Amino acid sequence: MNKVPMTAGGVERLREELARLKTVERPRISQAIGEARAHGDLKENAEYHAAKEQQGLAEARIRDLEYKLSHVEIIDVRKLNAGGRVVFGATVELFCATEETELRYQIVGEEEADIKAGRISIASPIARALIGKSEGDEITVQAPGGDRVYEILQVLYI
Structure with missing residues (x-):
């Protein structure tokens, strides 16, 4: 493996x-x-x-x-030099234009994902759409209730 x-x-x-x-x-x-x-x-x-x-x-x-x-x-995301891009381990602050709410997620491995704690799996649709994007970028994610549009407000390496 x-x-x-x-x-x-x-x-x-x-x-x-x-x-x-x-x-x-x-x-x-x-x-x-x-x-x-x-x-x-x-x-x-x-x-x-x-x-x-x-x-x-x-x-x-x-x-x-x-x-x-x-x-x-x-x-260790603190040691990565990702240049403001979303990478594994990064914490991302988003604005959901569809629901007009702000969200904060850390992108983590599948075993450590916990949506209630704000940790989403790297394999999730939102995380896959976020990887490689930067602050100010918009993404669209297909959800069961319809497409959701998110804007990346901030990328943190904490």
Whole structure:
């Protein structure tokens, strides 16, 4: 697999999640399995089966995080000389002419995207339209509710 681009903050969030899964969730699930075993017959023990399912999901997530962290390429946008252009990791302030609102997004890797926190995936339609553009440029993005027109107000490398 190729390197997975991520911001330093995204890598830190993944490391924190991995540590939490290993140090908090694993022991909690193991304890729940032990308690469920103590109830006797495992065939019809719903608590046991639920705990085993949680264990499988947690272990799968741990493997996924370890794999991603071993293939990550950390992009420090503060060290890039992008000349005012929108690049991976940049924070972009936009004016949506369609809705007459201002928005602020940071363009990040798929694993660290969180629209509520203002982080959009590099693979999203808005991010793909923004890459390579500069302050003052306008873009049009096709959305389910119709085309949306955005003007780039400011590009920040923070």
